[in-house]
Each structure stands twice: as C-alpha cells, then as structure tokens.
Amino acid sequence: MTLTSEQMKRLQYEDGLISQASSEGTADRALREAVREALAPSQIPTVVPEVMAAVGGSYLPIGDALREAAGPTPVLWASVAAAIGAPQDDLGATLRDALVAAAEDAEAEPPSVRRARWPLFVATGVAAAAAAVVAVTVFDAPEEIMEPVAEAIQPVVAPIVKVAKTALPVVTVDLALPGITIIESLESETASVLQVLQFDDDVPTIIFIDEEPGE
Amino acid sequence: MNRALTLLLGLCLTLGWVGTSSVAEAAGKVKVKVQVVHATKAHSKVDDKVAKYCRRLGYTGCKILQSEELVISTKGKKSVNIAGGRKLTVAVLSRDAKRARLRVQIQGKKGKHVDTTVSVKRNGMLIVAGPRHKGGILVLPIWARY
Numbered sequence: 390m391t392l393t394s395e396q397m398k399r400l401q402y403e404d405g406l407i408s409q410a411s412s413e414g415t416a417d418r419a420l421r422e423a424v425r426e427a428l429a430p431s432q433i434p435t436v437v438p439e440v441m442a443a444v445g446g447s448y449l450p451i452g453d454a455l456r457e458a459a460g461p462t463p464v465l466w467a468s469v470a471a472a473i474g475a476p477q478d479d480l481g482a483t484l485r486d487a488l489v490a491a492a493e494d495a496e497a498e499p500p501s502v503r504r505a506r507w508p509l510f511v512a513t514g515v516a517a518a519a520a521a522v523v524a525v526t527v528f529d530a531p532e533e534i535m536e537p538v539a540e541a542i543q544p545v546v547a548p549i550v551k552v553a554k555t556a557l558p559v560v561t562v563d564l565a566l567p568g569i570t571i572i573e574s575l576e577s578e579t580a581s582v583l584q585v586l587q588f589d590d591d592v593p594t595i596i597f598i599d600e601e602p603g604e
Numbered sequence: 605m606n607r608a609l610t611l612l613l614g615l616c617l618t619l620g621w622v623g624t625s626s627v628a629e630a631a632g633k634v635k636v637k638v639q640v641v642h643a644t645k646a647h648s649k650v651d652d653k654v655a656k657y658c659r660r661l662g663y664t665g666c667k668i669l670q671s672e673e674l675v676i677s678t679k680g681k682k683s684v685n686i687a688g689g690r691k692l693t694v695a696v697l698s699r700d701a702k703r704a705r706l707r708v709q710i711q712g713k714k715g716k717h718v719d720t721t722v723s724v725k726r727n728g729m730l731i732v733a734g735p736r737h738k739g740g741i742l743v744l745p746i747w748a749r750y
Contacts, residue, residue, distance in 0.1 A: 569725075570722050570723065570724050570725070570728070570730050571703075571722065571723035572720060572721070572722050572723075573705070573720075573721040573722065573723065574719075574720060574721045575718070575719075575720045576716065576718070576719040576720065577716060577717060577718050577719070578714075578715030578716040578717075579712060579714055579715050579716065579717050579735075580717070580718070580734070583718075586660075588660055592660075593657075593728070593729045593730060593731050593745070594722075594730055594731070595657075595660070595661070595730075595731040595732075595733055596718060596720060596730070596731070596732045596733070596734075597661070597733050597734045598717055598718055598732070598733070598734030598735060599734055600717075600734060600735065600736050
C-alpha cells in the first residue's frame with residue numbers, strides 16, 4: 390500500500406512531525422476550518438426551560454432555589470456564646486480589646502517583675518496547702534491510738550521550709566517553724582478521733598482529743 | 605513607808621522569779637506552767653488570756669479554772685489533779701539548749717485521755733484540748749520554760 394503525499398502529511402501532522410502553521414499543514418488547517426464552519430450550529434438552543442416545563446416544574450437557578458428553601462441565615466454566635474457562658478458581645482472586638490490590653494501591660498511592666506510573681510505565688514500556695522494538710526485529722530481510731538505522729542508530720546513540714554527557702558530568698562526569719570511541736574508518740578484510750586492542729590507556723594500545736602459526748 | 609514596802613515587795617518578787625528561773629536553768633529543771641481552761645458554747649464570757657485558743661477551737665466562752673506551775677527536774681515528773689477528777693502528769697524526759705522532751709498524760713475515770721511524748725521548743729508551749737467537761741471541753745495550755 391502506498392500513501393499519497395497528502396496522506397503522508399496528515400500522518401506527519403498527527404505524529405507532531407510538522408506544524409499546523411507550517412506550509413505543509415496549511416491545506417490540512419484549511420480543511421479543518423471548513424469542516425468546523427460547516428458543522429457549527431447557527432444558534433445554541435436553551436433546553437433547560439423546555440425540560441423543566443416537560444417535568445412540571447418551574448425553572449430557577451440552583452443557588453436561588455437553595456437560598457429560598459433555607460430562608461434567612463441564622464446567627465450562630467449568640468447561641469454558642471450562651472451555651473459556653475461567654476458574653477454575647479462582638480467576639481472580634483472582645484479579642485482585639487484583650488490583645489491591646491495585654492500588649493499595654495507588657496509594655497508598662499518590667500519583665501523581671503512579671504517573672505517574679507510566679508515563684509511567689511507558688512511558694513504561698515504550697516505553704517498554705519501544706520499548712521492545711523497539717524491541720525487536718527491525723528488519726529482516726531475508735532479505740533486505743535498509738536502512732537508515731539512525728540513521722541506523719543515531719544514530711545509535711547519539711548517541704549514548707551524547703552520551698553519557702555528556695556522561692557523566697559529575701560525571707561530572713563527563722564524558718565524552723567517555731568510553733569511546731571514534734572510529737573513522738575500519741576496515745577488515747579477515750580478519744581474517737583485524735584487531731585493534731587497547727588493553724589499557723591508561729592502558734593502552738595494543739596492536740597485535740599475528740600471524745601464521744603458520754604465521756 | 606508604803607512606797608518603800610512596795611519597792612521591797614517588788615524586789616523580792618523579782619528576785620524570786622529570777623531565782624526560780626536560775627534554779628531551773630542551773631539544775632537542769634524545767635518550769636512547766638499549766639492552765640486548765642473550760643471552753644464552752646453555752647455563754648460568751650471569755651478570759652482574755654486564753655481567748656484566742658478558745659476561738660481557734662470554735663468555742664465562745666472560756667474560763668480559767670486552774671493554773672499550776674510545776675518545776676520538774678530532768679527525768680523527773682509531777683502530777684496535779686484537774687477538773688473532772690482527772691489527773692495530769694508531766695514528765696521531763698530530757699532538755700537541751702533548744703528543746704525539751706516532755707511526756708504528758710491525762711488520766712480520766714474511764715482511761716487515758718491522752719498519753720503523748722512531745723518535743724517542745726524552749727520556752728514554747730503545747731495545747732492539749734478535748735476532754736469533755738460540763739457541756740464543753742477542757743483546754744490545757746502547757747508551757748515549758750527554762
């Protein structure tokens with residue numbers, strides 16, 4: 390089988406060996422344009438209204454139809470704020486105000502002061518918590534009570550001193566907790582509850598014997 | 605004349621107090637002062653000397669029933685009868701420059717209210733509270749001075 394020169398050029402054009410803009414592709418390009426013009430419709434028909442009329446509905450753009458079905462868009466922030474207990478103000482404005490205030494504080498306050506607050510707070514908190522632990526009931530025994538109370542108290546007292554010395558180096562007072570009495574043993578035959586109370590580190594220790602009313 | 609007597613009396617009291625302290629210091633003794641206080645919620649009359657202890661324990665009325673001073677040698681002990689037919693016994697187990705070790709016992713009709721061994725700071729105090737007495741409780745501040 391032999392190909393004509395025109396057929397060879399079409400194959401070369403299809404293989405990309407010659408350009409449509411080259412002189413060899415001119416004839417092919419002219420042919421394609423002639424065919425496209427012959428086949429192109431004079432006008433593009435709009436079929437959607439006819440289809441919708443055939444199925445019994447009215448034509449509406451989809452976006453408009455969805456908006457019409459959904460109704461007005463609800464504002465969500467009011468209900469969310471109410472649910473989480475936040476103010477129903479403009480959230481953006483609130484955040485902006487908070488950021489501005491924080492920035493002003495950061496500029497006005499020396500960094501060293503801001504850092505110093507933390508250990509002070511921690512020391513105070515730990516000391517208060519430890520004091521509260523000392524003040525709670527140490528023993529609760531219905532009959533005879535005989536316990537090494539010192540072992541129970543000393544580990545609680547020691548951290549107060551240690552933390553306070555570390556975090557508050559400016560404190561120069563005696564941190565040996567002068568009011569603390571070391572209790573080596575504690576026994577009762579009449580108490581339902583024995584308590585060792587230490588309300589503060591400079592007040593006397595109280596051994597409280599809680600007895601039944603009939604005693 | 606009266607002024608001279610007053611001065612002499614004051615001097616004697618001062619010397620007596622100093623003497624007692626010196627004896628306690630020199631001979632290894634501890635002067636144990638004990639108060640017996642009745643704390644109650646039935647009234648609000650408060651003896652100022654013990655008001656803060658009573659209030660800390662939640663009682664509105666406080667009255668000092670008894671006050672004792674016991675000079676106790678190291679390794680010695682002394683007893684005193686207190687309200688409600690109870691007996692308080694204090695023993696000095698040892699003492700050093702900073703602390704005194706005491707054994708405090710309160711014996712009641714139905715048994716020991718408390719039997720404790722404590723280490724009190726020199727010239728410090730301990731409070732034992734709780735034995736029931738006439739609608740309230742007894743509060744016993746105990747000082748160890750030397």
